[in-house]
Amino acid sequence: MDTTPFDFDGLREECGVFGVFGHPETIQLISLGLFALQHRGQEGAGIVTFDGETPHPHRGHGLVSDVFQPEKTKDLRGSLGIGHVRYSTSGNNSTSDDAYRNLQPLFLETAFGGLAVAHNGNLTNSDSIRKRLLDEGKGFISTVDTEVILQLIAASKESTLVEKVKDALSQITGSYSLIIMTKDMMIGVRDPFGFRPLKHGELNGATIFSSETCALDSIGAKFVDEVAPGEMLIVTKDGVTVDDLPQKGKVPISGCVFEHIYFARPDSLIDSKTDFHAVRIKMGQQLAKEVIQAGGIHLDYAASVPDSGIPAAYGFSEESGVKYQTFFIRNHYVGRTFIAPDQINREKKVRMKFNPRRIFKGESFMLIDDSMVRGTTSKIIVAMAREADLGEVHMGLSSPMIKHPCHFGIDTPDELGLIAHNMSHEEMVKFLGVDSLTFLSLPGLVKAIGGNGHCTSCFTGDYPVGSLGK
Ligand code: SF4
The missing domain is CATH 3.60.20.10 (Aminohydrolase, N-terminal nucleophile (Ntn) domain)
Structure with missing residues (x-):
């Protein structure tokens, strides 16, 4: 359940x-x-x-x-x-x-x-x-x-x-x-x-x-x-x-990078000079550099999938000069729903949580989220953006493709449940219905986080603890 x-x-x-x-x-x-x-x-x-x-x-x-x-x-x-x-x-x-x-x-x-x-x-x-x-x-x-x-x-x-x-x-x-x-x-x-x-x-x-x-x-x-x-x-x-x-x-020191990407509260400190919010802005900046380097797309606005995509979208906007815009409005009152989970499908849940502003007809948006696991929610979010008559819908993730499960305390599906494990980049673009799809590169993530000593096993499949049999 x-x-x-x-x-x-x-x-x-x-x-x-x-x-x-x-x-x-x-x-x-x-x-x-x-x-x-x-x-x-x-x-x-x-x-x-x-x-x-x-x-x-x-x-x-x-x-x-x-x-x-x-x-x-x-x-x-x-x-x-x-x-x-x-x-x-x-x-x-x-x-x-x-x-x-x-x-x-x-x-x-x-x-x-x-x-x-x-x-x-x-x-x-x-x-x-x-x-x-x-x-x-x-x-x-x-x-x-x-x-x-x-x-x-x-x-x-x-x-x-x-x-x-x-x-x-x-x-x-x-x-x-x-x-x-x-x-x-x-x-x-x-x-x-x-x-x-x-x-x-x-x-x-x-x-x-x-x-x-x-x-x-x-x-x-x-x-x-x-x-x-x-x-x-x-x-x-x-x-x-x-x-x-x-x-x-x-x-090898192997701190979970998902603390930086998503888990930790943004106001928590990494050290006396850096908090997680600041690092997430850097991830967005790095993502922008990589999108600009790849070239070939025109953007009118950068927007976040709230709340976790907000700092990366700020960073993206700062680095690229593309104007930040609030596109999805989140309903903050959803939580333990009044409707039983088995009576409500995923699409309805997403629609209860997010609603797009419908005043940007014909504009080209970069929607920024922190990560993609199964891709099923992203697909619904993109469909909602299309319903709002955007001109182009691009998607950027402030983390690399998750291709492998975690064995160190984070709930992930097995490999068959991970979109990036099962589909090529082209297949993901088609499945999600986006005009382009950019994941932050692993070197880009490491550069944004700074320093060494991070676990990146769910991106690489290279696990720091040898035997993973339970
Ligand atoms: S495998 Fe991924 S989620 Fe698990 S500890 Fe390593 S970085 Fe974190």
Whole structure:
């Protein structure tokens, strides 16, 4: 069942995580932090706090504002806690009662006390580890790969929590940004490739972890630094210490480029001088350079497919001198629709969300979107543009062709569901009904993002983690 009916043809982020250590208003801070991270997962949300000895968990399906109603969270006490917003690629992703057990943070009573974990990522060897643990007589309370991490930590023979975590992480492959919590310790850790983000913040002496800096801003916390790939930040009442996973620096840094293209909120910082909005403008500028270089088309206006295409369309307009124009008006009230998903087809959904302005008869438009996955929504958008009697409809994407699925925590169709895997450029132009179609080149994307250390596997099929069998 399509549970997020208006985000049906894009890549979807899997999760957002947030943690607070050492603040009397932990529950409020986590609620606000998760609210700021809502774009990273709308399927469910959860929190676990510790009040010295006793854990206080609360989880539920739906948006943060639904799950964290005051009457449901008033008894969650403690000065440390972790939270999670979920969109799943692993385990049951429906909103059924059965799927409730897959909501995070996961919590387990262990020989060394209560242990909670919030995970953003996707393990590539969880099935084989799960089978081994089941064969050894262990039981599982969920079907998500995150529980493999929890069980491995609980089962480790090492003597300290830090060593148990290292022991567990040495056995897993894939992507993970984790916040791990016991009653008196919190650990923030990123896999050595750095696929998914994790930021370190500070608020009045309390330590904060967050997937993005926008959530630090939302509680008035200072952004200290990112947790580096392969780095562990260990937080106790005595302060913060840093430790490294053995693989740190020994594998290629592979931050997901889709954080830059689409996932991260535009106001989140990449570093102290750059936010994601600025990078997306550069992608649009680069796209314009490539369109100009190819030549052969006349444009009256550049317009975005809102909202995610807006900064790239600005950049395109800036670089090309083609006037920016608002063409599609987005209905901001669509969301959890009042019509059951199975009673409404894709075309109606797109028409509920977007409507073109019908005053540009005969004009030539470049419509700019961030990415194309299946192409089915783009086809409807182009048809709507044609209905508005535009002269020419060109389409530009501020990312390269997605030809391969993601195995590191992003929900993508398999290869057969990806338009760029199955069609030639000419076939895509025909299928979409556009006058021209331009994808940003991979070198152009890398140039716009700057620096090294990005995963681009869904464009290239070249995966940085060797074995992807689960
Ligand atoms: S394969 Fe694509 S979506 Fe997945 S982590 Fe790499 S860049 Fe991101």
